[in-house]
Amino acid sequence: MSYRTPRAATALTACFAAVASCLVAAGPASANTNADEATMRDTWNTYDVPASTQDRLLDELTSGGTWDSLEGKTPIATESTIRSGTEETVARFADGSISVTEVELPTAGGARASLSGCKILSQTHYDSRRFCNVSTNVVVASAAYTVTYRVVQGGPSSIVSRSSASAMVTRGYLGNISKKQMVTSRTTQSGSSPAVVTGRWTWTSNHGAGSRDYWLQFNVRGTSTWAQNN
Numbered sequence: 001m002s003y004r005t006p007r008a009a010t011a012l013t014a015c016f017a018a019v020a021s022c023l024v025a026a027g028p029a030s031a032n033t034n035a036d037e038a039t040m041r042d043t044w045n046t047y048d049v050p051a052s053t054q055d056r057l058l059d060e061l062t063s064g065g066t067w068d069s070l071e072g073k074t075p076i077a078t079e080s081t082i083r084s085g086t087e088e089t090v091a092r093f094a095d096g097s098i099s100v101t102e103v104e105l106p107t108a109g110g111a112r113a114s115l116s117g118c119k120i121l122s123q124t125h126y127d128s129r130r131f132c133n134v135s136t137n138v139v140v141a142s143a144a145y146t147v148t149y150r151v152v153q154g155g156p157s158s159i160v161s162r163s164s165a166s167a168m169v170t171r172g173y174l175g176n177i178s179k180k181q182m183v184t185s186r187t188t189q190s191g192s193s194p195a196v197v198t199g200r201w202t203w204t205s206n207h208g209a210g211s212r213d214y215w216l217q218f219n220v221r222g223t224s225t226w227a228q229n230n
Contacts, residue, residue, distance in 0.1 A: 033206075036173040040139050044098070053096035061140070061174060064208035068093035069138060072230055075099070085118075086133075089227070097139070101227040103218070104133040126152040128160060129225075134199075136216045136229045141177060141203040143170045149195065149220045156189035157220045162197045175205045179213075194221035 037058060044054045057067055069075075075091035082088070085107065091099045106129040109119030118132035128150050135144035145163035152158070165180045181200040189195045197218045204211040217228045 033174065040173050043100075043137055043139050047090055047098055047100070049096060049098060057095070057097060061205070061209055062207045064205075066209050067097035068095045069097035069099045070140065070212055087226075099139075099229060100137045101216070101229050102133070102135045103225055103227045106130075106132055126150050126155075130160075134197075134216060134218045134227050136214075136227070138214065138229070139173070140175060140205075141170065141172050141201070141214060143168060143199055143201060143214070143216050145169070145182065145197075145199050145216070147197050147218050149225075151220075151223050157195055157222060158188040159184050159186075159195045159197055159220070162218075163199075165199075168199050168201075170201055172203050174207060175203050175209075178202050178204065189221050192221065194219040194224075 040058070041054055060067065069091070073093060075093050077092045078089060079092070080087065080089045082105070085105050087103045087105060089101045093099075104118040106118045106120045109117075109121055109130075119130055121128040121130055128148060130148045131146050132148070133144055133146055136142065145168040147162040148160040150158050150160050162184060163182060165182045168180055168182055170177045170180060179200070179202040183198045183200065184196070185198060186193065186196045199216045200213065201215075202211055202213050215230055219226050219228065
């Protein structure tokens, strides 16, 4: 399956270059709601969610209900693709809701890689993958952070650094984001257990659907990387 460039994810990536440009001036509640719904529909359209399904999901959420993707239910289908230097995974749920994760793939940077972008910095016995973006979009919330990790020849991979909680870029739609955290739960790979970084935050509905704690986890084991979310 082919995908159009995800405009919501593109806007989120742009936040890393200019976070201030992602700040929206406060306005009337109705205007904010309309803008949020437009952004949510933009994400759904990117991943071919039918308009009738979008209407039903919005009606459910604004009536105080929730979606399968927000309740931690098992997806009925998962699709992965590599597009524009990013590995993108889309989970689809029985009620039509979706959840997206992305991991930026590093490009060769030689022995003196640029300080910007997701690059491979080659050393004698290891390679460092620097400043690589990890992101998720669950339609009502999106988040992104950067991580630098090390791949050792014949040895365990490890996390070198990652964004702080304040540097993790988050956006909430039809709700608010709070309680941002960044945690490195395993700095160095141990056997088959990967090195792990996790970003956490809470989304609280503006329409009586309660709150939900989210996480976006980056894993590295050997030369393999992958993201997980809830």
